[in-house]
Every structure is written in structure tokens, then in C-alpha cells.
Amino acid sequence: xxxxxxxxxxxxxxxxxxxxxxxxxxxxxxxxxxxxxxxxxxxxxxxxxxxxx
Numbered sequence: 001x002x003x004x005x006x007x008x009x010x011x012x013x014x015x016x017x018x019x020x021x022x023x024x025x026x027x028x029x030x031x032x033x034x035x036x037x038x039x040x041x042x043x044x045x046x047x048x049x050x051x052x053x
Contacts, residue, residue, distance in 0.1 A: 011026075011034055011038050
């Protein structure tokens with residue numbers, strides 16, 4: 001199964017923005033691990049947004 005290129009760009013941009021990792025570092029991650037980082041970053045962002053209210 002191939003992974004949609006648009007989704008890959010979204011994940012890479014999201015992780016790079018929040019963790020300041022290089023493109024190479026992010027692309028070296030296996031898909032499940034990269035996806036886990038995306039989920040964890042989103043969880044942190046949600047928690048911070050809720051606390052700010």
C-alpha cells in the first residue's frame with residue numbers, strides 16, 4: 001500500500017514545525033513511529049489549548 005504524498009507532506013511539516021527536526025531525520029522514521037509523533041504532538045497541542053481557556 002502506498003501512502004498519500006499529501007499526507008506525508010502534512011506529517012513531515014507538522015513534526016518539523018513542532019520539533020525542529022530536519023527533513024532527513026523525519027523521513028528516516030518508519031511510518032508508524034512518525035505517525036505516533038504526530039499523534040503525540042496533537043495531544044500536547046490540545047491539552048495546551050484546553051488549559052489556555
